[in-house]
Amino acid sequence: MNSANDYTLDLFVGPAFVARLAFDPELNSFSLTYSPTWAADRHGYALSPHLPLDGKASSSAIRRFLENLLPEGRALDVACAHSNIQKNNIFGLIRYLGNETTGAVTFLPAGQTPQALEPQCRELMHSELQERIWRRNELPFTVWDGRVRMSIAGFQDKLLVNRVGDRLFLVDGSLSSTHILKPEPLNTALPFMVANEHFCMKLASRMSVRRYGQDHVAEVNILRTPDPVLSIRRFDRRWRTDQFVAGPDGVKVPVAERLHxxxxxxxxxxxxxxxxxxxxxxxxxxxxxxxxxxxxxxxxxxxxxxxxxxxxxxxxxxxxxxxxxxxxxxxxxxxxxxxxxxxxxxxxxxxxxxxxxxxxxxxxxxxxxxxxxxxxxxxxxxxxxxxxxxxxxxxxxxxxxxxxxxxxxxxxxxxxxxxxxxxxxxxxxxxxxxxxxxxxxxxxxxxxxxxxxxxxxxxx
Known part of the structure; x- marks a missing residue:
């Protein structure tokens, strides 16, 4: 017998309870109810202009908001196959991938809280990353340690990592990624895409600094494993200077604050x-x-x-x-x-x-x-x-x-x-x-x- 909680997710920004997402499978409809505490807080905000704090967002607007959080193309196919969830099951996919999406929101099953999540961290050696780049045709790049690690929108192969210098860490639980890694595409019609994107991003960065005195472009650089991998610093994450988790060899892995x-x-x-x-x-x-x-x-x-x-x-x-x-x-x-x-x-x-x-x-x-x-x-x-x-x-x-x-x-x-x-x-x-x-x-x-x-x- 299903319970109402089977089709509800609690939304958090950091430790703060923001809203409850409910799905009615018979009506195929969504509802979003904000926490009165969050709505009244001077730091509280609507998750988008179309999901107002009064809770009057339409089911279709909620669905569109959620759809846009999901990966696309092959990455979505892999997530669906790995979880045995159909592509049109938006609620199921958000429940499966929602611990770390783009932005600040953590989606958790009703009754769970971010405070109860344990920090999980393991180092990703460059040699392992290189091997997985070579094996992408046989083993999807989005699946690591038996779970899907692609929970952001986009078509290209991507991997979310926490990066400290040139050391890379796969994180989970209460930890967030700080960088996105993009290897060269499998599509041979797109040679040297890493250098292409790096050049265009760096050029835009130079233009921004020269024209406006500020850099309005995401920070990128190229890692070589030895294959080129574009590393993009996530601008929806901000390092906490006062919080670290002890990683392998005692390295301090930063705790990242999520920005919406x-x-x-x-x-x-x-x-x-x-x-x-x-x-x-x-x-x-x-x-x-x-x-x-x-x-x-x-x-x-x-x-x-x-x-x-x-x-x-x-x-x-x-x-x-x-x-x-x-x-x-x-x-x-x-x-x-x-x-x-x-x-x-x-x-x-x-x-x-x-x-x-x-x-x-x-x-x-x-x-x-x-x-x-x-x-x-x-x-x-x-x-x-x-x-x-x-x-x-x-x-x-x-x-x-x-x-x-x-x-x-x-x-x-x-x-x-x-x-x-x-x-x-x-x-x-x-x-x-x-x-x-x-x-x-x-x-x-x-x-x-x-x-x-x-x-x-x-x-x-």
Missing amino acids: IIDGCQATDISVAAKYERNLGNGKDVAHIRDGASFERLFATRQYLEQPAVGVRRMVMWVVTTLLTGNSDAHGKNLSFYVSRAGLRVAELYDLVSVMQYDPQKLEHELAMAFGDEFKLEGVKSFALADFCERAKVSRPFFARELAALCEIAIVEALTQSADPVYTGEEVMLVKTITDFVVQRAKLLLKLAKDIPKFKKDDF
Whole structure:
């Protein structure tokens, strides 16, 4: 006989009880009830703008929020196969994977608390990591020590670890990961993806520091095991300087505090299936349907931003990196926001890749989100950029200034970053190719920027 608790999960942020998630399997519906203590606390906040503290979120909004926490593609297939849970069983998957998702929330079965969880930690040697990279075709990279360790969104192979210097630790229980590891993709059509993403991220970081005096890009570096692995520091985790757990050989493994973030799909209340603007694909009969994530939708989140002007500026920088690097896969889940009682803040940029370096016959080059009505990078001219500004409600003179300033910086910093000795072998040639592409794009965009403010309202 089932009990009501079988289909409830308690949500915690740190030790604080936040809300209770309930699922009715007969009605296939969700409900979310916040703790009165959490709702009344000055530090308490709604988990997203579409899951308000009054508990009046619709079942569909709750479902969309949860879906966007889950991995995608092969990683989701592995999680389903390993747990014997069907893909459409969102509640079951969150129950299975919810101890550490993106953001601050821990999902636990009713009656359990984070305080009762024991810290679990074992060292992951580089040799073991290398062996598992080689064996990915026979043993999924997301399964370690008999359990799935991929509980964040995305398609690529990833591993969550706690990193201390160059030492890596698999953690569980009360401990959180601090870094995401991404080896080279299995897809041979995507060679040197680690160097590609590292270069684009480091370039954006340099641009951010030069333009704004602050780094608004996630920290990355390359580990070699000896295969290259991209290590990304999680910006939704913050080390506690006063708390450590004793790891192997007495090494101090930091306890990480979880910070709550949501991605662009959660912030705009759309399904993971709609992370691309052409949510039904680009076939001739459906290309006109554009109900998915778009720049217009994402910039509309300014209504929730704690500091709208600052947030818009960060989103504009993200847009410019897309134009400069040819990151055609910049979709609705590639932008995130910190969440607090005061509102949303645009988080550090991530997943920046020059997709245009790869064969268009093997990897889609169509833009995930259009500039105006233009889905081809080479078709984005001054009118499309001005149209983008009108739809996103961004001042055209402001956008033109930011575009020009960032392009000027990119021309210099791309060349500087390309000289980084971290790149070896054939990576060097790929990085040079991306550098040339960025410089060429920057010079073109500088010319286009001059015309963006010249259009009139009636032109759109």
